[in-house]
Amino acid sequence: MKAGRDGRHGAEEHPASPAPAGPRSIGLRSLLAMAFGLIGLLAAGTTALVASQGVYAQLRQDAGAELAAAAERVADLLDRGLFERMRDLEIAAVSETLRNPGYGLPARRALLRRLQETYPYYAILLQIGPDGQILATDRGLLEGLDVSQRVYFQQGRHSTFLGDVHEAQLMAPYMQRSDDEPPRVLDLATPILDEAGRLKGVLAAHLSVDWVEGIERSVIQPLLQRHPGVRALVLDSQGRVVIGPRGPGRRQAPLLPEEIRQQLQKGPGSHVIERREGARLVGFAPLDGHRHVGSLGWSVLVMHEATDAFAPAEALRWRLLAIGFLAAQLAAAVGWVVAGRIARPLERLSQAALRLREQPEAVLPAPGRLSEVAALHGALGALHRSLRQREQELSDSEARMRAVLEQMPIGVALAERPSGRVIFQNACATEMLRHPIVVADSVADYVRLGGQYPDGTPLRAEDYPLAQAVLKGRPVQHASLSYRRGDGVTIWLSVNAAPVRSAGDGAALAVCTFEDVTEMRAAAERQRLLAQEVDHRARNALAVVQATLRLSRADTLPGFVQSLEGRVAALARAQSRLAAAAWKGIELGTLLEEEIGAAARGIPKVAERIDLLGPRLVLAAEIAQPISLMIHELTANAMQHGALSQPGGRITVEWRADAAQGMLRLRWQEQGGPAAGPEEPRSGFGLRMIEATLGNQLSGRYQFEWREEGLLLSAWLPLARIVSQERAASA
Structure with missing residues (x-):
């Protein structure tokens, strides 16, 4: 009681005693203003810089991806075109008109002419006898000529043959071009066999490379409307130009750059080539063949000058940096104003708190200019007593909550916010995971748990659903997580996580619930496979019925x-x-x-x-x-x-x-x-x-x-x- 009276007395006698002299300290408002200004400046500047860099990198990547997609589209169309042409020959080779020597020359010419009319890029279609003599052509040209030494005849006697592009020799006088370029063709051939498998001849075709130019134009023309200056090249297996810009050096074009040649082995992509005249963005794709028709080893390049391709990205990058600089200045100004509003009430509160710390039972001055301080003192005293009572109530409530959580049939874990320290897990969680998780003292420690990506690599700490709820206050519902238990067995969990919000909209905890859905996923997969099998069998049955109706x-x-x-x-x-x-x-x-x-x-x-x-x-x-x-x-x-x-x-x-x-x-x-x-x-x-x-x-x-x-x-x-x-x- 004496100490209490002395405390009250001191408070009344020295209500505003100055603090002892000491080193000059910085004001709270100034400190907050500098802190808010610096944080705002750094946040806005960093955000603008990171955003500009990310957008710039993404736009560069998108530009390359667009060229690569165009190259891949051209390559796919070429592969499919070669397959369709080879299929034309294979179908025609089994017709009775060509297999049966009883059919006359007009009938065989008519068949070859119909095939040529279906695809005008056939320069000529030839039926060749077993001895290498041309028996019939679509227009009657070259009939009787001996081609037994030609590669397409020698290879076509045994199996389907696809030859690389070359200048037309026999057909040069009959193929008219608007430019001075000599006509070039690809050789296709397939054997003609009777029902017993005996060789009756070879069906061959010269396919004009104008077909390649048509495919290239159909893909590149729409791209040119968006990106003027884009060029496309089709190169053969030696890196020589098959289709590309017209010019005297076309046939002596430089070989395929080594850096792109190596990347072509991995598939389509893009690359920036540094040249003396400037950088060039190149999208590329190889021809891989289609079904049983192999690849010629060709490759497709779609090129664009790098300065033109990346110009939109550069412009957007500088605009974002300018916006970020202005936002940083605005954040610093707002920080100064906000600091003033925060500092004034905090200064008054700090003085009252100092007195309460020294004299918990002190009576603050009577009403007057310091009446707010007296009200705050009374509120703090009541708060102190209320907190002690609430502490006991919370202890009892926590015990009841733990008892309820322990009885739940699913795994439950609680973590503090914002540290992420796991403070509770029920028995079901321990049984399900085969190890405790309360050893995690922070979000960073989550990496030691058993979560993993579908490829088996450990899950990053920030990718755990509980980490999302702790760090971002964002609920996660029904997330599927592959988890390696303490006994080494991998299971699948269905995870829910969310911050636990109080009446004041605060969230000091995050809760995570999870259950083992391994068997459920396996059942769903079995059902999916069963549905696919039923669909497959139904399609097969319909196809057979359709063929029966047709025939x-x-x-x-x-x-x-x-x-x-x-x-x-x-x-x-x-x-x-x-x-x-x-x-x-x-x-x-x-x-x-x-x-x-x-x-x-x-x-x-x-x-x-x-x-x-x-x-x-x-x-x-x-x-x-x-x-x-x-x-x-x-x-x-x-x-x-x-x-x-x-x-x-x-x-x-x-x-x-x-x-x-x-x-x-x-x-x-x-x-x-x-x-x-x-x-x-x-x-x-x-x-x-x-x-x-x-x-x-x-x-x-x-x-x-x-x-x-x-x-x-x-x-x-x-x-x-x-x-x-x-x-x-x-x-």
Whole structure:
């Protein structure tokens, strides 16, 4: 009590005693003004500098990316164009007009002329005999000429051939150009084989490089409207100009720069080349080929002078710096004004706080000029007592909160703001992560936790959802996080984080909740793959139905409908069987019995006229559908022309697996039907479908024998292609 009275007395006797003399100190307002001004200056200046640098770098990168995209577009169009031209030749080479020597010269010329008319950039199309003599051309030119020593003939006898660009020799007199440049062409060739695979000749074409110029113009012209001065070059494998700006040095153009040659091996990109006359921005892309047509080793360059390409970026950069300088000056002025407003009440508050620290029970002066100080003293005293009471209440509340959080079925962690120190984690979090996280004393320590990017590299501390809530006060919802647990197992977490705001809109804590969603993600992935598989199979089924609709033929509409219904029904039955077997394959004997019975259901006791001889063999799911359609066609043929068209006719189907040779031998033999001679018609859809199924889809060999007692079909099919591997593994 004595100390309290002495304190009150001192306060009344020396209400405004001056501070002891000492070193001259700086005023609070001046200090705050300098601090705010300096911070504003640094913040605005740094922001402007960083923003300008970032925008400048991004614009430079965008300029290069735009040129690289144009080069890549030209390269892709060239690759696809070469593929389409080669496909034209391959399709034409299998036509009967070229394969069958019975077709006359006018018919072959007409075929080649139609092909040339579909694509005018063909300089000439040539049918060459096995001895190297030109048999026919689209316009009748050069016929009878010997080209046996030409590379395209020698290479085209064995496989498809794509030659590099060269000056036209044979066709030079017939190719007119508006400039003085000699005409240049690319050589394309493919063998002409008969059904037995014997060489009947070579189909070749000279493709004019004007086709390349057309593609280059279609891509570069829109770019020139935005960036005048852009140029494009197409270079061959030696770095020489194939297509580019006209000029006397075109054919002696410099080789491809080494720095770009090395980067072309990695794919499209851009690069700044420093030259004596100035820097140049170059976008580039290689020609990689398309599908089975390989690459010629060409490359596409799209060039723009660097000063012109980067001019917009330079202008924007200086504008941002100017704006940043003005903003920094404004921030310094605002800082001075704000400092004055903050300093005055703080100075008065600091004096009262000093007295309260020395005399906690002191009574401040009576009402007067210092009445606000007396009110503040009373408020501080009440606040002191209230804080002690609240401290106890908070302690009790914290205990209750911890008990609730410990019972939650998900992981929970609390961190202080703004340090990021983790102050709590419940038992579920420890069990889920297999290690404590309360060892993190700051956001920087989060790097020691188990978060990782999808590629397995450790997650940066600032990228944790809890760090986002701590540092930026920003909530994060349903973030997916790959996490390596303390026992080394990697799991996936669904994470939520947010600052915990009080009634005063402050946030001293951040909360993070997470749960293990590894199994949920795995289930979603399985569902996605299942949906893709269903879509794939539906597309395949629709494609087969479409082909059946397109190729089916009949003399009458009822006949067409009956034929089409039977084939679609065969496809539907195959789908139903596969679905019933969970798409794991179908047993061959069962498939034969059911499909023959379904196709010949109008014949009484047809099952007694069918002999199925062979071991149990499960077909792969993707093979079941074409096999079903083939059996349907054979049965339909037997009903109309073969053994099932006569009361006493029979069908015997035998199959045997030869594991040593990896082949399945399949025999379809008809007996007791009408006699079938060698002139039996063989051009129907059914026969073409059977041949395509056995030869193309099943990669097998086959032989039709039209015997007097009936049809005999022998087929040799690769076991690895047709047998269900899943059923074989389970067996």
